[in-house]
Amino acid sequence: MEFTVALDSPFSLEYTMESGQLFRWSRKGEWWHGVVGGSALKVRQEGDVLRCSASSDSVGSGFVARYFRLDEDLEHILASISRDQPVARAAQKYYGMRLVRQDAWECLASFVLATNANIPRIKKMVAEVCDSCGAAFEFEGETLHAFPRPEALAAAPVADLRRMGLGYRAPFLKHVASSVAEGRVDFTRVASLSYEEARDELLKDLFGEKLLLGVGPKVADCVLLFSCGKDEAFPIDVWVARALARSYPKLLDSALKSRLARDGKLRLSRGDYFRISKAARGRFGRYAGYAQQYLFMAARESEAGATPSLSSSAELSASRPSP
């Protein structure tokens, strides 16, 4: 099914796809191919129009507009977060990047896999899990797989999950899948709570055991920001932590700074994390999550700039000799 979506507020498909929120999209020429809502979807941007093609009628223009949050006033959000140079510059440079409304279960499972990994690796793990456990369907002569239902991963032997390259993440993924499959997590209710209540809900213990093994404050913040409508959530990964240390030293408390000076490593304790993310919410306001995502992009870009020959991913894939 083919359709178009008219854009009447700023949007960059490119920057949104490359912002590190999503793990099931890949570029093929001018098109981005993905699997969302159990359907294949391909999208290309032509100025202020999104040209789309989906394998299922359930994914139409309404779905796409909701997925990319096109109903929200990005100009207003950018004006709200551009309170200083670093964020204002990043917002200008990556103008049009939007946060995406992801399926909460898929987001949770994906970020449980994201610990100690980089984006290519995360994509590989997610693809492996989908290919092994997700429902298969055809699109344009290719066999694709939906993101697995929680029941499917809850039922999978840990040894099988390990063979998908997940390593120590395998038992975490199974545990999280079980909690969701057995109804111990109500994402609709989480979305209705305040930010802090919602975070506590995801991090809580149940009968003396963790509700969600492998989910700490960072992963919880990702789920809250990308799937539960908590725009003030401010996930702090290593890149954002570095950006904060460089550009916002005042947000880091003195204990962390002295440890940083001592061994040079930016490892946040749980207490550090809560304090710094609270300070960031105070600084950037109700759309702090957008500020975080723009800072993340800028921080990664400055690293990529250190290796000019690898600056273009298109060139990279076209010119890399086979291993």
Next chain:
DNA sequence: TAGCAGGAAAATC
């Protein structure tokens, strides 16, 4: 609260 392990792949040297 601190310190460490965890698994594998990418990035870097």
Next chain:
DNA sequence: GATTTTCCTGCT
């Protein structure tokens, strides 16, 4: 080819 780093969390 070896080493370091990687969108972190759990356990002691």
